[in-house]
Amino acid sequence: MTPVDPGPARAARPLRDEPWIRVRLAWRRFARRIADRMPKGLYARSLLIVILPMLILQSVVAYVFMERHWRLVTGRLSEALARDIAAIIEVIDTWPQDPDWRKIGGIAERDLGFSVTVLPGSTLPPPMPKPFFSLLDSALSDEIEVRVGRPFWIDTVGNSDLVEIRIVMKTGILRVIARRSQAYASNSHIFLVWMVITSLVLLTIAILFLRNQIRPIQQLADAADSFGKGRSIEEFTPRGAREVRRAGEAFTLMKRRIERQIEQRTAMLAGVSHDLRTVLTRFRLQTALMPPGPDREALETDVDEMQAMLEAYLAFARGEGNEEAVATDMAELLRAIGQDAERAGFEIRQVFDGDPIVVVRPNAIKRLIGNLVGNALRHADVVEVWARHADDWLTVYVDDDGPGVPESERENVFRPFYRLDEARNQDEGGTGLGLAIARDIARGHGGDIELDSSPLGGLRAIVRIPG
Numbered sequence: 001m002t003p004v005d006p007g008p009a010r011a012a013r014p015l016r017d018e019p020w021i022r023v024r025l026a027w028r029r030f031a032r033r034i035a036d037r038m039p040k041g042l043y044a045r046s047l048l049i050v051i052l053p054m055l056i057l058q059s060v061v062a063y064v065f066m067e068r069h070w071r072l073v074t075g076r077l078s079e080a081l082a083r084d085i086a087a088i089i090e091v092i093d094t095w096p097q098d099p100d101w102r103k104i105g106g107i108a109e110r111d112l113g114f115s116v117t118v119l120p121g122s123t124l125p126p127p128m129p130k131p132f133f134s135l136l137d138s139a140l141s142d143e144i145e146v147r148v149g150r151p152f153w154i155d156t157v158g159n160s161d162l163v164e165i166r167i168v169m170k171t172g173i174l175r176v177i178a179r180r181s182q183a184y185a186s187n188s189h190i191f192l193v194w195m196v197i198t199s200l201v202l203l204t205i206a207i208l209f210l211r212n213q214i215r216p217i218q219q220l221a222d223a224a225d226s227f228g229k230g231r232s233i234e235e236f237t238p239r240g241a242r243e244v245r246r247a248g249e250a251f252t253l254m255k256r257r258i259e260r261q262i263e264q265r266t267a268m269l270a271g272v273s274h275d276l277r278t279v280l281t282r283f284r285l286q287t288a289l290m291p292p293g294p295d296r297e298a299l300e301t302d303v304d305e306m307q308a309m310l311e312a313y314l315a316f317a318r319g320e321g322n323e324e325a326v327a328t329d330m331a332e333l334l335r336a337i338g339q340d341a342e343r344a345g346f347e348i349r350q351v352f353d354g355d356p357i358v359v360v361r362p363n364a365i366k367r368l369i370g371n372l373v374g375n376a377l378r379h380a381d382v383v384e385v386w387a388r389h390a391d392d393w394l395t396v397y398v399d400d401d402g403p404g405v406p407e408s409e410r411e412n413v414f415r416p417f418y419r420l421d422e423a424r425n426q427d428e429g430g431t432g433l434g435l436a437i438a439r440d441i442a443r444g445h446g447g448d449i450e451l452d453s454s455p456l457g458g459l460r461a462i463v464r465i466p467g
């Protein structure tokens with residue numbers, strides 16, 4: 001078998017140039033642009049869902065109605081008027097015995113409902129400007145042309161209630177003045193008025209009902225948001241439609257479960273810490289009774305270390321769960337941390353940008369920033385803290401010029417008791433909980449911490465907290 005010749009290799013077309021991909025991309029761009037312009041809130045969207053179909057329906061109905069009804073009725077009325085006029089002209093032309101056309105004028109006035117006069121001459125005034133949108137003008141003109149078939153002049157604009165028509169006859173010019181309503185379906189706008197009024201009523205009802213349906217969802221969203229940011233929730237009771245109430249109840253149950261868990265943890269820790277402290281105190285007493293020497297010193301160091309670890313661990317596990325979130329002056333808080341460091345003989349450069357008031361748990365945040373600054377001071381000489389409060393986010397950068405943390409370790413160092421210093425052989429007595437606690441606090445506020453390289457050459461810690 002000979003292999004099939006694939007022909008000259010077609011230049012590979014990039015996938016995005018395939019027509020169907022192009023169509024899909026264009027469609028997606030279009031959909032996104034529409035979505036960008038759509039209102040974002042549930043309330044506005046629901047209203048749109050009610051209003052839009054109503055608007056479309058009414059526009060279609062109104063258009064069809066105008067088109068059909070108006071055209072039909074106006075056409076019929078115009079036709080009738082034109083026929084009457086044609087009959088009058090016929091009579092005048094056929095029996096011109098009536099000297100001043102009084103008889104025929106009377107008949108027209110009494111039986112046909114329009115006034116008729118015959119003017120001498122045979123020239124018509126210059127044509128009136130055509131009204132831009134007038135069914136009447138065109139319908140009447142058409143009918144006169146068909147039924148009468150003579151040169152004519154028509155004025156549907158001038159006098160609002162009357163229509164004037166002039167037609168050239170054999171014996172002069174016939175001037176007809178008729179009421180507009182004789183040729184025109186004039187009260188159809190009532191239909192439109194009713195349509196607008198009923199839509200307004202419908203809209204009002206929709207707004208009232210929707211507001212009541214959507215408020216519970218907004219309240220649930222607010223409550224969940226506050227809980228996620230670790231703030232207290234004022235009075236949340238599930239309300240509204242069944243599904244919304246179910247979501248609200250589920251949220252309340254979940255919140256209670258989480259709170260119970262935290263309480264349990266705190267209670268357990270209090271017990272553990274109490275028991276372990278007792279044992280440690282006993283240790284300490286026993287070592288104090290031992291004869292002095294290297295053994296005793298080693299034991300004492302171990303006990304001290306255990307004590308420190310225990311305290312740190314307890315602090316970590318206890319969290320700052322019971323503290324209330326309050327409006328806090330962050331610039332002031334950062335300054336206080338800076339002053340503490342200064343007192344210890346270090347210097348920190350710091351900048352704050354934006355509104356300093358943020359709703360947070362002040363002690364927890366102080367500890368969070370304190371841990372980061374403490375780490376930086378332990379490893380570096382130059383430390384900079386700069387914070388920004390904008391677009392509902394508080395961002396704090398802690399930069400240093402120390403050795404930094406390699407990229408592969410930047411997640412690991414957040415693990416409790418995970419330390420690099422031991423591997424670096426520069427044990428300074430940390431427990432490896434500082435960053436774990438810091439992240440715990442940041443997440444408890446609905447935010448997070450990330451590590452990066454600092455422009456100063458060392459580590460950069462970035463704290464982001466909604467507020």
Ligand SMILES: Nc1ncnc2c1ncn2[C@@H]1O[C@H](COP(=O)(O)OP(=O)(O)OP(=O)(O)O)[C@@H](O)[C@H]1O
Pocket residue numbers: 312371375376377379400402403404405413414418419420421422429430431432433434435436458459
């Ligand atoms: N600014 C920094 N520069 C270099 N390494 C750092 C820095 N901050 C943290 N690290 C590394 O990350 C590890 C974990 O830090 P973490 O704060 O969790 O613990 P620690 O500082 O060792 O102990 P603790 O904070 O509990 O006293 C540290 O051991 C250290 O090696």
Ligand SMILES: [Mg+2]
Pocket residue numbers: 371374375430433434435
């Ligand atoms: Mg630390």
